[in-house]
Amino acid sequence: MLLSLVLHMHSVRCVLPAAVLLGTAPTYVLAWGAWRLLSALLPSRFYQAVDDRLYCVYQSMVLFFFENYTGVQILLYGDLPKNKENVIYLANHQSTVDWIIADILAVRQNALGHVRYVLKDGLKWLPLYGCYFSQHGGIYVKRSAKFNENQMRKKLQRYINAGTPMYLVIFPEGTRYNPELTKVISASQAFAAQEGLPVLKHVLTPRIKATHVAFDSMKDYLDAVYDVTVAFEGSVDDKGQRKEAPSMAEFLCKECPKIHIHIDRIDKKNIPEEQVSMKRWLHERFEIKDKLLIEFYDSPDPERRNKFPGESVNSKLSLKKTLPSFLILSGLTAGLLMTEAGRKLYVKTWIYGTLIGCLWVSIKA
Helix, strand or coil: CHHHHHHHHHHHHHHHHHHHHHHCHHHHHHHHHHHHHHCCCCCHHHHHHHHHHHHHHHHHHHHHHHHHHCCCEEEEEECCCCCCCCEEEEECCCCCCHHHHHHHHHHCCCCHHHEEEEEEHHHHHCCCHHHHHHHHCCEEECCHHHCCHHHHHHHHHHHHHCCCCCEEEECCCCCCCCCCCHHHHHHHHHHHHHCCCCCCCCCCCCCCHHHHHHHHHHCCCCCEEEEEEEEECCCECCCCCECCCCCHHHHHCCCCCEEEEEEEEEEHHHCCCCHHHHHHHHHHHHHHHHHHHHHHHHCCCHHHCCCCCCCEEEECCCHHHCHHHHHHHHHHHHHHHCCHHHHHHHHHHHHHHHHHHHHHHHHCC
């Protein structure tokens, strides 16, 4: 009986935040939709400014659960500027939590509302979220030969013309690194060898297209590129071998005690513009990531494992930045659900919002 109680409490740890995060989505979409209609005749910069603020409110609630609720310790290495900038954020990809890591850094620069993602095309079908991410500035891309370069350039140019702040997140590997998926890793390593590039162990071979298009489109608008390397402490098995990184559910169940984040700020003038040269440069950056992760997971010296080289800063996020958003969104949702008319509107938003969103992204995104 005690064991079942423990298991039940363990599952509740995850269910509660998941219920709040998903449950407040219709409320958020209603607020955003109202502003979208009201701002239809205004210049796009006015719409974008308020949309960024709304997005900041929702993502602050996300961080309330992923940082304050879980109690995870955030250890920062390298050079994260204190002030917001227009940047491309390049990171290794290993978990569904990775997109929240970008939030974790952006909120510390007061740039949370400006985070936008380059996402794989299949995510546009997510109920409510899929359509909204595109409206907020996210870009859905297909892999390899189906990649639509012109579409990505046009969307980025629209945001540049409107003076939209950009914190553009790209995962150049294109898919998550999972040490248990040996065929994916072998294929990635074989591709690197075929291209005459060094074979990587703890990351996949990066693909250049989205990164090159983003940089080429925004090179006069950007301040820098952030090269971010992430490691989740505790993601090793009993034999000391790396295992799959924690999923969102596992993370919310407090199964990750620490996140180690290494940041290199690279001035745009130090990045080659021509695609072939940039491909080599990007692979070199991933070689550096690989060396950091080899040190983290495989160092023969136990004292050097589970940390990156250099000094780290234990960065704690204040409740003042996250709790108000949680209270506002959960309070508005509770109020909506307390009346019959509100409940009907809530359900219709889930149903019709999803259908209209899917129709919109099938045409536009």
